[in-house]
Amino acid sequence: MDTNRVELLVKEYQKRFKSKPTHAVKSCGRLEVIGNHVDYQNGYLINSSIENMCIIGVCAKRNDNVVHIESIGYPVIEFKTNEIKLNKKKDYETSKGLAKGVFKYFEKHGYKKGGFNLVMNSTLPSGVGVSSSAAFSMTVSKTLAMLYNENKNIDKVTLALASQWAENTYFGKKCGLQDQLGSCSDGMEILDFENVEKPTIHHFIPSLGNYQIILVKSQTSHANASDAFNSIPEDYIKICKKYHTKNLRTLNWNKFLTDFEKKENKSKREYMRAYHFGSELLRVGRAYRALQEFDIYEFKLCIAESGHSNKNYLQNILIPGQKTSNLLDVYDTSVRIIKNGAIRIHGGGFGGACFVIIDKRELLDYEKRIAKLVGKENIYHIDISMHALEWVKL
Numbered sequence: 001m002d003t004n005r006v007e008l009l010v011k012e013y014q015k016r017f018k019s020k021p022t023h024a025v026k027s028c029g030r031l032e033v034i035g036n037h038v039d040y041q042n043g044y045l046i047n048s049s050i051e052n053m054c055i056i057g058v059c060a061k062r063n064d065n066v067v068h069i070e071s072i073g074y075p076v077i078e079f080k081t082n083e084i085k086l087n088k089k090k091d092y093e094t095s096k097g098l099a100k101g102v103f104k105y106f107e108k109h110g111y112k113k114g115g116f117n118l119v120m121n122s123t124l125p126s127g128v129g130v131s132s133s134a135a136f137s138m139t140v141s142k143t144l145a146m147l148y149n150e151n152k153n154i155d156k157v158t159l160a161l162a163s164q165w166a167e168n169t170y171f172g173k174k175c176g177l178q179d180q181l182g183s184c185s186d187g188m189e190i191l192d193f194e195n196v197e198k199p200t201i202h203h204f205i206p207s208l209g210n211y212q213i214i215l216v217k218s219q220t221s222h223a224n225a226s227d228a229f230n231s232i233p234e235d236y237i238k239i240c241k242k243y244h245t246k247n248l249r250t251l252n253w254n255k256f257l258t259d260f261e262k263k264e265n266k267s268k269r270e271y272m273r274a275y276h277f278g279s280e281l282l283r284v285g286r287a288y289r290a291l292q293e294f295d296i297y298e299f300k301l302c303i304a305e306s307g308h309s310n311k312n313y314l315q316n317i318l319i320p321g322q323k324t325s326n327l328l329d330v331y332d333t334s335v336r337i338i339k340n341g342a343i344r345i346h347g348g349g350f351g352g353a354c355f356v357i358i359d360k361r362e363l364l365d366y367e368k369r370i371a372k373l374v375g376k377e378n379i380y381h382i383d384i385s386m387h388a389l390e391w392v393k394l
Helices: 003-017 095-108 132-148 156-171 178-182 226-242 253-260 269-292 296-314 326-337 360-374
Strands: 023-034 044-061 066-071 077-080 116-122 188-192 200-204 211-217 341-345 353-359 379-381 390-393
Touching (some): 003 044, 044 132, 044 269, 077 095, 132 156, 132 178, 226 269, 326 353, 353 360
């Protein structure tokens, strides 16, 4: 944990409360390495947490059942632990709603809850798909777990489920579990959502050699892309209904691929997106083996193929009706100029950022050229976290 940030937060805490905090907590942003739009159809993907994009907070118990959360530079969040009923009008899409939702999950599952002061700051940038909401709710979940339920040894998956439930129910965002699990991953992890409530998780330490992962934030906002996002699961469901299967993972792929080769189906969006799903799962498996075997060439190939599938099959670069966008420009330009590396769309798409892995010897030239499209301030180097969810006594 960054001791300089902790020391500054301790000083801020003492200014506000005239007392010392007892603990420090950290939760990270998440990186989707490969696996676009597969988790909510029981797929699997590779995730990671990001050390240099994280929330750090300092905290202590209160004895009056008041929860006071302050992220420096943002409005104070305050509520009582017995006043956590959902108010959609006031809670949806708010940090307060997320925090209340975490408390409600703990209450529903028989865990203890109580008041605390929490002062935090964040280095998570907006608009690059690193899930600041997941990092925030995981910070609250970890704080509540450790201050009032330390003896129960609440594991990371339970904390992630609490945070996801809060985001689904109190924040109003129907996210899968990968965001919250990514915020507490140590190293990289392959997440298998065959059982959505109890995903299988395999952690591993990647070796990228002389390569750097960066996120390039485009100038394309996905603020108005809700319909485009929703069209992907809707298209998946169309295929599931047509083939009488509960999810794409259990689809009869031999039958589907035979049908997909028919001329009348090759241009249908739902068929193309389902084809992305199946081929992306194969790429995730290949990428996982490549990272374990230190085969950077094969890993780059998987990333490049995923990017091609983003554009041509999943179609999550342009919002329907658009003919061009800055996100498309970033992707196409990168494909053209990167000699030793690869690019794909990061996260949901329709705006946001691109995931790039590139030889460090090529990095400076690439950044100079891509900065002409996005500005150098929108290029982020990624450091994989080995200790993503931390709790330290002060």
